Amino acid sequence: MTVRALRDDTYLVDTDGATYVxxxxxxxxxxxDHAxxxxxxxxxxxxxIEVNERLVPPxxxxxxxxxxCGARVFVPVGDDGSHLCRIHRPDRGEFVRDRETSKLLLVTRVTDERADERRTESGRPIDEFESNADYGGHEPVVEAVYVAGRRPVDGRLDVAGERRYGFPASRLRRLPDGEAPDYAVVGV
Ligand SMILES: [Zn+2]
Ligand SMILES: [Zn+2]
Incomplete structure (x- = not known):
């Protein structure tokens, strides 16, 4: 049996020379049988079963x-933005490191907006910055605040009001276990 998802949320099932919806x-x-x-x-x-095993979209x-990475992801029908797999999609509130400057940042939002469509306040697409040249303009923009050099107070770092910067997703490296700071962050 082979199963194929159709655009109207139904599935085509091919089996023994017959096709059912x-x-x-x-x-x-x-x-x-069903009728x-x-x-x-x-x-x-x-x-x-195939939906459960993520072989076809729900x-x-x-x-x-x-x-x-091109890995298959299931995205809402009608959502034409740019997407990330579970490995490449950081969580909101996650510490990451900028591959260009090695600085530590904290993710405040993962968008589905492409880097070549996102502009800075001065109107320049962020994928045109030289520091972003090695990353794909088709990648979604991840917003983050710089936490490098900032000291938590009473074990907490407050990032409310900090300026959010947009990066092509793959410029921000997720940290291996144990490498992330252990203080709490508020105001994300
Ligand atoms: Zn049937
Ligand atoms: Zn990926």
Whole structure:
């Protein structure tokens, strides 16, 4: 059996020379087994398994590609922005290091806006900066604040009001376990 997601949130199931359409939300299938007995037929079960194993997108999502490594990611249908896989997508509030300056930053937002569409306050696309030349203009912009050189007070660093800078995603390196500072950050 092969399963293919269609654009209208249904799935095409090819099996033994026949093709059926499964609708997960309706829990329906066009096969005779389902029509006769209203059974949860093998096609419905197969689609449910493939969605669970992330082999096909769940309803409402479509297959896309990570802008950094090309790995398959499922993104909301109609969302035409740029996306990252779980490995390349940092979390909000995560410490990262700038590959160009080695400075420590803290991620405040992961956008789906492309680096070649994002402009600084002076109107310049951020992918035109020389320091961003080695990173893809198609990558989503990650916003971050500089924490390098700043000292936490009472074990906390307050970044509220700090200026947010946008970077092409792959310019910011996620830190291995143990390399991130252990103080708390507030105001993200
Ligand atoms: Zn069926
Ligand atoms: Zn990736």
């Amino acid at each position: 499964v609708d997960l939300d309706d829990r329906s299938c066009t096969c005779p 006769l007995r209203g059974a949860r037929c093998k096609h419905l079960r197969r689609v449910a 309803p409402g999502k479509r297959a896309g590609a990570c802008a950094v």
